[in-house]
Amino acid sequence: xxxxxxxxxxxxxxxxxxxxxxxxxxxxxxxxxxxxxxxxxxxxxxxxxxxxxxxxxxxxxxxxxxxxxxxxxxxxxxxxxxxxxxxxxxxxxxxxxxxxxxxxxxxxxxxxxxxxxxxxxxxxxxxxxxxxxxxxxxxxxxxxxxxxxxxxxxxxxxxxxxxxxxxxxxxxxxxxxxxx
Amino acid sequence: xxxxxxxxxxxxxxxxxxxxxxxxxxxxxxxxxxxxxxxxxxxxxxxxxxxxxxxxxxxxxxxxxxxxxxxxxxxxxxxxxxxxxxxxxxxxxxxxxxxxxxxxxxxxxxxxxxxxxxxxxxxxxxxxxxxxxxxxxxxxxxxxxxxxxxxxxxxxxxxxxxxxxxxxxxxxxxxxxxxxxxxxxxxxxxxxxxxxxxxxxxxxxxxxxxxxxxxxxxxxxxxxxxxxxxxxxxxxxxxxxxxxxxxxxxxxxxxxxxxxxxxxxxxxxxxxxxxxxxxxxxxxxxxxxxxxxxxxxxxxxxxxxxxxxxxxxxxxxxxxxxxxxxxxxxxxxxxxxxxxxxxxxxxxxxxxxxxxxxxxxxxxxxxxxxxxxxxxxxxxxxxxxxxxxxxxxxxxxxxxxxxxxxxxxxxxxxxxxxxxxxxxxxxxxxxxxxxxxxxxxxxxxxxxxxxxxxxxxxxxxxxxxxxxxxxxxxxxxxxxxxxxxxxxxxxxxxxxxxxxxxxxxxxxxxxxxxxxxxxxxxxxxxxxxxxxxxxxxxxxxxxxxxxxxxxxxxxxxxxxxxxxxxxxxxxxxxxxxxxxxxxxxxxxxxxxxxxxxxxxxxxxxxxxxxxxxxxxxxxxxxxxxxxxxxxxxxxxxxxxxxxxxxxxxxxxxxxxxxxxxxxxxxxxxxxxxxxxxxxxxxxxxxxxxxxxxxxxxxxxxxxxxxxxxxxxxxxxxxxxxxxxxxxxxxxxxxxxxxxxxxxxxxxxxxxxxxxxxxxxxxx
Numbered sequence: 001x002x003x004x005x006x007x008x009x010x011x012x013x014x015x016x017x018x019x020x021x022x023x024x025x026x027x028x029x030x031x032x033x034x035x036x037x038x039x040x041x042x043x044x045x046x047x048x049x050x051x052x053x054x055x056x057x058x059x060x061x062x063x064x065x066x067x068x069x070x071x072x073x074x075x076x077x078x079x080x081x082x083x084x085x086x087x088x089x090x091x092x093x094x095x096x097x098x099x100x101x102x103x104x105x106x107x108x109x110x111x112x113x114x115x116x117x118x119x120x121x122x123x124x125x126x127x128x129x130x131x132x133x134x135x136x137x138x139x140x141x142x143x144x145x146x147x148x149x150x151x152x153x154x155x156x157x158x159x160x161x162x163x164x165x166x167x168x169x170x171x172x173x174x175x176x177x178x179x180x
Numbered sequence: 181x182x183x184x185x186x187x188x189x190x191x192x193x194x195x196x197x198x199x200x201x202x203x204x205x206x207x208x209x210x211x212x213x214x215x216x217x218x219x220x221x222x223x224x225x226x227x228x229x230x231x232x233x234x235x236x237x238x239x240x241x242x243x244x245x246x247x248x249x250x251x252x253x254x255x256x257x258x259x260x261x262x263x264x265x266x267x268x269x270x271x272x273x274x275x276x277x278x279x280x281x282x283x284x285x286x287x288x289x290x291x292x293x294x295x296x297x298x299x300x301x302x303x304x305x306x307x308x309x310x311x312x313x314x315x316x317x318x319x320x321x322x323x324x325x326x327x328x329x330x331x332x333x334x335x336x337x338x339x340x341x342x343x344x345x346x347x348x349x350x351x352x353x354x355x356x357x358x359x360x361x362x363x364x365x366x367x368x369x370x371x372x373x374x375x376x377x378x379x380x381x382x383x384x385x386x387x388x389x390x391x392x393x394x395x396x397x398x399x400x401x402x403x404x405x406x407x408x409x410x411x412x413x414x415x416x417x418x419x420x421x422x423x424x425x426x427x428x429x430x431x432x433x434x435x436x437x438x439x440x441x442x443x444x445x446x447x448x449x450x451x452x453x454x455x456x457x458x459x460x461x462x463x464x465x466x467x468x469x470x471x472x473x474x475x476x477x478x479x480x481x482x483x484x485x486x487x488x489x490x491x492x493x494x495x496x497x498x499x500x501x502x503x504x505x506x507x508x509x510x511x512x513x514x515x516x517x518x519x520x521x522x523x524x525x526x527x528x529x530x531x532x533x534x535x536x537x538x539x540x541x542x543x544x545x546x547x548x549x550x551x552x553x554x555x556x557x558x559x560x561x562x563x564x565x566x567x568x569x570x571x572x573x574x575x576x577x578x579x580x581x582x583x584x585x586x587x588x589x590x591x592x593x594x595x596x597x598x599x600x601x602x603x604x605x606x607x608x609x610x611x612x613x614x615x616x617x618x619x620x621x622x623x624x625x626x627x628x629x630x631x632x633x634x635x636x637x638x639x640x641x642x643x644x645x646x647x648x649x650x651x652x653x654x655x656x657x658x659x660x661x662x663x664x665x666x667x668x669x670x671x672x673x674x675x676x677x678x679x680x681x682x683x684x685x686x687x688x689x690x691x692x693x694x695x696x697x698x699x700x701x702x703x704x705x706x707x708x709x710x711x712x713x714x715x716x717x718x719x720x721x722x723x724x725x726x727x728x729x730x731x732x733x734x735x736x737x738x739x740x741x742x743x744x745x746x747x748x749x750x751x752x753x754x755x756x757x758x759x760x761x762x763x764x765x766x767x768x769x770x771x772x773x774x775x776x777x778x779x780x781x782x783x784x785x786x787x788x789x790x791x792x793x794x795x796x797x798x799x800x801x802x803x804x805x806x807x808x809x810x811x812x813x814x815x816x817x818x819x820x821x822x823x824x825x826x827x828x829x830x831x832x833x834x835x836x837x838x839x840x841x842x843x844x845x846x847x848x849x850x851x852x853x854x855x856x857x858x859x860x861x862x863x864x865x866x867x868x869x870x871x872x873x874x875x876x877x878x879x880x881x882x883x884x885x886x887x888x889x890x891x892x893x894x895x896x897x898x899x900x901x902x903x904x905x906x907x908x909x910x911x912x913x914x915x916x917x918x919x920x921x922x923x924x925x926x927x928x929x930x931x932x933x934x935x936x937x938x939x940x941x942x943x
Binding site: 003035037038042045046049050051052053054055056057058059061062064091092093095096101105106108109110112114115116117118119120121124142143144146147148149150151152153154155156157158159160 | 203204206207208209210211212213214215216217219220222307308309313319381382383384385431432433434435436463465466661662663664829830832833834836837838839840841864865866870871872873874875876878879
């Protein structure tokens with residue numbers, strides 16, 4: 001059976017080696033030819049040298065690879081680059097303006113909303129996305145909506161504080177107080 | 181009572197940078213994606229390796245067919261045990277700083293398979309995708325042998341290990357007659373606790389990028405908790421000179437112990453780079469992150485006997501733990517019990533059972549996070565049996581001397597932890613009766629436990645270079661795995677030399693820098709911080725000497741002892757308005773830079789006369805859904821005594837992170853073994869549950885004032901481990917208080933809670 005599978009693999013129909021695509025990455029148009037099996041994540045990290053977008057599982061289970069595609073949060077590891085032909089991609093490298101940090105980036109620094117920093121780009125992209133999608137209203141909602149981004153260092157309460165800090169004027173209703 | 185030693189200078193007057201809640205100095209790099217981790221160095225001509233994992237648990241490889249993989253376009257080479265280059269033969273050549281006794285695992289060494297998913301081949305290709313596809317095309321045939329992976333099946337064949345590993349202390353000799361005392365005790369508890377395998381699962385998967393330089397030397401970007409450890413291991417295994425390899429690791433995406441030993445991706449990448457004379461990256465997949473070490477599963481018996489007033493009369497704590505067939509991994513599991521409580525009749529026993537698994541590996545608070553929950557859950561059971569408040573029971577048996585060693589503690593503010601934690605939590609309002617608090621179908625419970633960890637220190641070196649431009653560069657080969665090393669070392673340096681924090685750069689994670697031990701065990705502030713302090717004090721001493729000799733004597737006849745450094749100036753201690761800028765002092769002395777290197781050495785004599793430890797009191801509130809059995813931790817208060825806190829912001833985060841991991845340990849984390857296959861079943865982040873944001877409620881961290889003159893010149897004990905230690909038991913005890921159900925097998929999942937609830941309602 002193994003041998004038969006190997007033969008089948010060898011005789012499988014050939015796919016075009018390279019497919020031309022165009023992406024606007026952090027405001028800059030990139031035209032390139034990519035292999036069909038290359039994920040958006042690997043394209044960003046390996047080809048475009050934008051490793052700020054992280055690989056934590058490559059299975060859509062951890063959220064470290066979160067980027068904004070046309071303004072919405074996606075797991076770039078679950079997305080083939082060819083599927084995003086013509087899209088606008090914003091990564092962590094594209095959030096700051098010159099030396100001025102995006103308010104969410106600054107809030108993460110101020111609230112110590114990270115430790116090792118590896119999940120941080122995904123957390124920040126998720127946070128920026130959920131605010132722009134208008135979804136964050138209460139602390140409970142933020143907790144739920146940020147639960148696709150694992151932080152093994154356990155910075156969760158500080159991540160919530162950072163997001164609430166950015167929401168600022170439109171501060172979310174406080175979670176129900178504890179009973180004690 | 182042993183007289184306390186004289187107070188070191190720095191403790192009289194801690195520097196201005198020490199104790200401030202500064203934001204991380206490496207923060208901007210992390211939030212902008214500019215911080216580069218091991219697998220993120222893209223160099224010209226880089227090729228990619230992908231590891232093939234064995235499909236059996238034990239046996240031998242009978243045939244490897246790499247032809248199909250090699251035909252795949254882009255694949256350059258497939259390494260197996262049959263064609264690998266020569267590597268070291270002696271076991272000692274494979275030892276690293278964290279190796280226990282035994283024969284370290286050697287990737288691709290021969291045809292033997294000793295654990296599931298063992299690396300059996302490395303496919304190297306021009307692209308990551310081609311390497312991954314090539315790995316799927318490698319065909320391996322095996323001859324399987326029977327394996328055993330079940331600790332329960334081997335617990336009665338366990339053996340008593342010796343001092344198998346640095347830092348390990350076998351249990352002390354028994355005291356008194358614990359069995360008789362237990363039999364005669366008025367109130368007793370005699371129960372068994374089971375803890376599962378856990379995996380570290382840092383967010384960054386282990387990876388190494390090996391840059392093959394034009395001159396044949398290697399620059400290795402490795403995910404490690406010690407660049408010098410990876411460096412010496414690579415040189416030893418491959419027979420390379422020290423100057424032929426440099427290991428760099430400026431950022432590490434979490435580790436929690438997983439980077440204490442060089443892992444096999446490092447071997448693979450170096451091997452391929454040397455053979456192919458190309459730069460090579462090898463990154464593990466998430467399932468492969470479950471193949472090189474774990475917190476070992478443990479079965480523990482705790483028996484406690486007490487007088488009606490709560491005085492402990494007997495304590496028996498026995499643990500059996502897993503190790504591999506090839507190394508004797510050990511950790512301190514049971515000793516803590518005899519150290520935490522005063523009791524005249526004590527037996528502590530620790531055994532290992534050999535199983536067909538990879539060698540376990542230190543994971544956050546190794547041993548303490550396993551053993552302390554057992555004694556702390558048993559103390560709660562005893563308190564319940566005595567109808568006594570669990571805090572009161574702990575204070576009744578409190579000890580200011582370590583009964584195991586019969587030595588005083590260098591400092592121990594655990595009483596203050598209990599007092600301040602209880603106050604913040606509102607513990608005095610607790611109704612001792614289980615099931616006494618509810619909101620609708622939610623049962624609410626409050627639990628408490630204490631925690632303890634060692635305050636260790638190793639030798640470390642640091643170099644400080646002060647330029648005439650007022651910028652200070654301090655360097656040591658240590659690591660920052662998210663712990664805040666960059667920040668706290670900068671603070672210690674800035675504080676010692678009276679410089680603004682912005683004038684200090686701290687360099688780490690480079691085997692070419694002054695030596696530092698692996699970052700682990702909460703000892704980095706103690707070890708490296710003391711070296712940074714010493715190097716900066718030497719620089720300060722040279723500045724004072726130059727200032728004393730300055731032309732025109734702007735500081736009069738002041739001697740170095742009369743001077744202070746403040747705000748970039750050398751000033752008179754008695755009259756700080758009389759001062760000279762540092763740059764002027766250096767110019768007048770004719771120096772452009774002052775460079776000093778120093779080695780910190782523990783106070784061996786003072787330390788030997790004391791037991792040194794961090795302590796905590798943890799209070800937990802849980803909400804248990806009576807219908808679904810789900811447990812939510814709504815509040816944790818952790819009061820920690822860890823000596824001087826260099827940076828309450830980063831230290832607070834570290835303890836908070838420990839609490840989060842402790843919540844995972846209590847409620848979620850378990851690597852399930854299929855004993856039929858001998859393989860872990862849930863080796864990914866969808867099935868291996870770690871806490872997510874929605875799992876975490878309020879976490880309140882208190883640092884209790886604690887003064888310590890023995891631990892090191894900084895008086896700082898380190899906080900990397902203490903955050904997790906008391907948490908699992910506090911939660912387990914709160915679940916009992918909420919439900920009346922004792923779950924003695926972690927994690928406390930809903931099936932166990934529901935089974936307990938239904939047993940309870942049937943009774």
